[in-house]
Every structure is written in C-alpha cells, then in structure tokens.
Amino acid sequence: MGLPPLASGPHGPENLRPLLDTVLDALRTGTAARGGPLPAGGPDAVTARTAAAAGEILPDRGDPEALHTLVAALAEGAADPAHPRCAAHLHGPPLAVATAADLAAGALNPSLDSWDQAPAASALETLVTRALAREAGAADALVTTGGTESNQLAVLLARETHGAGLRLVHGANAHHSVPRAAWLLGLPDPVTVPAPAGTLDPAALDEALARVPGPHLVVATAGTTDTGRIDPLPEIAARCAAHGARLHVDAAYGGGLLLSDRHRAKLAGLEAAHTVALDLHKLGWQPIAAGLLTVKDPGDLAALHHRADYLNADDDTDAGLPDLLGRSPRTSRRPDILKIAVTLKTLGRTGLGDLVDAVCALARDFAALVEEHPGFTLHAPPTISTVLFRPAHATDDAVAAVRRALLTGGSAVLGRARADGRLWLKATLLNPHTRPADLAALLTLVEATLEGHTPR
Secondary structure, eight states: OOOOOOSSSTTHHHHHHHHHHHHHHHHHHHHHHHOSSSOTTHHHHHHHHHHHHHOOSSOSSOOTTHHHHHHHHHHHTOOOTTSTTEESSSOOOOOHHHHHHHHHHHHHOOOTTSGGGOHHHHHHHHHHHHHHHHHTTOSEEEEESSHHHHHHHHHHHHHHHHOTTOEEEEETTSOTHHHHHHHHTTOOOOEEEOOTTSSOOHHHHHHHHHHSOSOEEEEEEBSOTTTOOBOOHHHHHHHHHHHTOEEEEEOTTGGGGGGOTTTGGGGTTGGGOSEEEEETTSTTOOOSOOEEEEESOGGGGGGGOOOOHHHHOHHHHHTTOOOOGGGOSOSSOOOTHHHHHHHHHHHHHHHHHHHHHHHHHHHHHHHHHHHHOTTEEEOSOOSSSEEEEEETTOOHHHHHHHHHHHHHHTSOEEEEEEETTEEEEEEEOOOTTOOHHHHHHHHHHHHHHHTTOOOO
C-alpha cells in the first residue's frame, strides 16, 4: 500500500474527485436515514448509533470505508439547518457555492499567519474586509470565528486604547459573550443597563454613564439572540458622544440587514460605532466560521501588533512582505474569506438582499399564523427573522416539555427564550427555501405534541 494521496498539488483535483463522490453519496445515505430535521431518540440513542458506526477510532490497520461510514453517521446524526422544521438557533443552511469554495480553501490549506503561506489569500482578505467594513461605515475589518470572538476583540481593543480601568456598560439584553469578555480580560464587573422592552434603555444608559466613572465602552445590540430586537442605535450613539464613551455594536445577527435595501434603515446609527461585530454564518448563509469585526480607526489595530521573527521579521516587512500577525490574536488561520468573497461576487448585493428579505418575510408570515391561531400567543411582531410564541394556556414547564418532546422525536428543532417573565418557543427562520405550508405544518406539529401526539 502506497502513501495516501494529497488534496493539493498537481494531482490534487484527481485525488479528490472520487472522494467527493463518496462524500456526496454518504451525505445522501445519512440524510435519508435521519428522515427529519434531527435524529430521533435523544442524546443516548444518537451517541450509541454514532459509536456503533465509528467502531475503533484508531485501529491497527486503516479502514478504506471510513470516509463513507463516518460522513454517513454524521449526516444521520446531524441537525439539518436546511430542513424547514429546524429553526431553533442562529445557525443557517450554508449556500452550496460557499460550501464549494470552502472545499477549495481546505484543499489549498493556506494559513494566514504569514504571507509566504497565503499570498493570494492574504490579498483577497484585504480586499474583502475593507469592502465589508465600508458597508458598516468603518475603515477596516478583521476576520474572526464569529460573534463571540468579535465581541472579545472589541473589548480588547477598547482596553488597550483606554486602559485597564475601562468600564464595560451593556444592556440586560446583551449576548453572553459581552460580560464574559470583561471577565476574560480582567476588567471590572460590567455595568448592566435595563432593557425593559427587550432593548437597551437610552435614559438608563445616560444615568449609568453619568454615575459610573469612566472610561466607558458601551455595547449595544443589533439583533438580540432571544428576540432579534435592535437597540435604538441613534439615541445610544448620541449618549455615548455626550459622555465621551466608546461604542461597540454587536450586530452578529442584524448586520446582515445591511445587504437589504428594504431593511437596511433598521441599522441607522451603526455608522457611529467604533467597532461592529458581524457574523455571516447567520444572515450571510456561510459555513461556520465567518465572523468579522469592523474598526472605524485603523490605529486601534496597533494593539494587536506582535513580532515573531520566523513569521514577520523586521527586514522582511521592511522589504515589503505583508505582516499578518497583527490581523488576529490567532496564529494559524484558515482562509475563511474565500467562501465569503465567492458568495459576495456570485450573488451580489441584490441576490443577498433578496435572501434577507425572504427570511424576514417568512417571520412575518409565521407571526401572522400564530396570531390568527386561537391556541397560541405571539410575543411580539418580529424585528428580523425570529418569532417567539407559546401555547396560549400552557405552563412554562409544559412549554419546555413540548420542545424536548419535539427534539427527542426528531420532528422539529425549536429554541427557547425567556421574555416578560415567561418561557417561549423560539423559531429562528434562516432558510429562504421554507414555504408558508412548512410554517403551518410546524405550528400543527407543536399543537399535536402539546396534546400528547408526536408525529414525525
């Protein structure tokens, strides 16, 4: 038996071609075996099936069928974000063209920690990040693994600019990664501002900025995880300007609205932010990971400057070789920018805007179905593509039990959120191929499950 073939090099495409056929067949096999949006049986059953398929992970002799076996097992045990009844999280179905581009990135395997490992990828990253930064009213952007890393980087840049006494101020509706960033970076406990209607209260923010000594970093949210609501960004930006506070906007969810002529106005005020978190695996339909952090002042990025002689020696950078270490706190970085670039160029602003409009319209349609149904209560009209609803007369325990029954049966994947003192079912609609009939079927399924029936 010879050496195993490689994915890159002159023979890479020929080596990959039969393996791609194997992967595609395994995906079909596993998806058919699953049959629904989630594998049935719950965690123990899924673990048992996966272990049986995997067998001995490191056998003495290799198994030539391992690729098909394990891909099929993963597909059978997957939550399928492309299924119309898989609507729990900000976890969208990736576009085929983006996934194909990601295959090329994996085959070529550039590492964006030095130019000599990624010449074209580093040039492409510069072009794309600056183009996307301009969309958010910024000057530059860093590629991240998602909203959490973007938020942590935003806090880090603020700390390095304003010092270790920085006080983080955020709404009660902020993503969990925001206060966690303060903890990771050794900052004082954040100041939490009330969000009585699900959005940060500007008057309470004004009071907090006046009461708590600065310097301050205010974090606003454009698209909350639980409800999709957008903080009043113009009012928040005005309060920040009045108090000399720095502003970061977590737009990991809502940032995709920038691509839509119809919905872009919801992000008015975003351009005032010093930094903005974006995440294109949500309203960008990218395979994970596809995050960005935009930066209004490129000088802030000096805080990330780092020297490692084998990667960015002074004489190399003086000779014109780009220094990539200051583009991320990570060293090895895959070229996630390729799939983003391919998507932007293939679909264009209009194509991506149409996808954003489609899922926002789906949310409005689903909210209307809930509102018209006497057995359900709607929390509020959707801001983006998230709808909270619950059986009208059910207890919180019953709502939680219905969701778990749907998960265990593999028939639907719905999220959960607490709002206004109650537990709600959460439908996050990110699949533009979902149809009104699918939404009606989802509501019928929830009703049947509440009554003790769990059709698959």
